[in-house]
Amino acid sequence: MSSDRQTQILEAAVRVIAQDGVRGLRVEKLAAEAGVSTALIYYHFKDRSGVLHAALAHINNRALRYTDHAFTDADARTQLEQILLLELQDTDEVRGNSIAWGELRASAVFTHDLREPIDVTTRAWVADVETLIREGQSAGSVGADVAPADAAERLTALVEGLSERWHSGSITLVRARQLLTGALVAELGKGE
Numbered sequence: 651m652s653s654d655r656q657t658q659i660l661e662a663a664v665r666v667i668a669q670d671g672v673r674g675l676r677v678e679k680l681a682a683e684a685g686v687s688t689a690l691i692y693y694h695f696k697d698r699s700g701v702l703h704a705a706l707a708h709i710n711n712r713a714l715r716y717t718d719h720a721f722t723d724a725d726a727r728t729q730l731e732q733i734l735l736l737e738l739q740d741t742d743e744v745r746g747n748s749i750a751w752g753e754l755r756a757s758a759v760f761t762h763d764l765r766e767p768i769d770v771t772t773r774a775w776v777a778d779v780e781t782l783i784r785e786g787q788s789a790g791s792v793g794a795d796v797a798p799a800d801a802a803e804r805l806t807a808l809v810e811g812l813s814e815r816w817h818s819g820s821i822t823l824v825r826a827r828q829l830l831t832g833a834l835v836a837e838l839g840k841g842e
Contacts, residue, residue: 656694659684660708663701668749672702672757672764699763706754706767709747716743726785727792731834734779737809738816738826748813755810776802786838793839801837808833 662684666675677698681688695701717733724732737748758764780802786792812826821829 655686655690656704657708659686659691659694659701660705663705664709664712664746664750667705667753668746671753672761675701677701702754702761702764703767705750706764706771709751709754710771712743712747713737716741725789725791726782727789727838730779730782730786730838731831733782734805734809734830734834735827738813738823738830740823745817749817752810752814752817772806776806779806783838791838796838805833805837 659680663675663680666680666683670679675698677688677691680701681691684691691701695704716739717736737744739745754764755768758768776799780798783792783796783798783801787794787796787798809830812821812830815821816823816826
């Protein structure tokens with residue numbers, strides 16, 4: 651399987667999901683968007699469900715790429731703040747990821763085979779945030795009284811909600827980032 655061709659199809663799938671939702675993802679429309687034949691999509695992904703699962707994995711990989719640089723020599727709290735704020739950026743990649751992710755999550759209500767991969771991905775993200783909170787506690791930059799698992803769950807859910815509000819025009823990006831920054835202080839304390 652050509653990774654370039656697969657990436658081309660998955661990039662198109664994310665665009666179609668972001669624009670038309672999961673229900674709007676039709677193999678024929680995806681083929682047109684990707685500039686490939688429907689037979690090629692079926693060859694690489696077997697069926698529509700295969701496309702959805704691969705698109706979810708692709709979204710996760712893209713998010714790792716644009717948050718990877720947050721894992722620098724900075725302390726754990728700074729890293730945590732950076733990776734969460736990087737989910738609220740005005741770039742095509744982040745917007746597309748965020749909107750498609752929200753569509754996939756919402757569709758999991760009715761498309762039960764999406765629930766497990768959505769759950770696994772969500773749990774991994776929460777665990778990463780929890781780890782950084784624990785590291786921040788060890789370093790003294792996060793309050794000792796913070797319950798890391800609970801704070802991680804609330805913060806990741808907040809990022810998703812703020813992102814949805816920003817994309818739907820209910821709040822501005824600046825306001826979403828302000829609210830997240832304030833929530834980080836409220837959840838984690840001011841540190842040392």
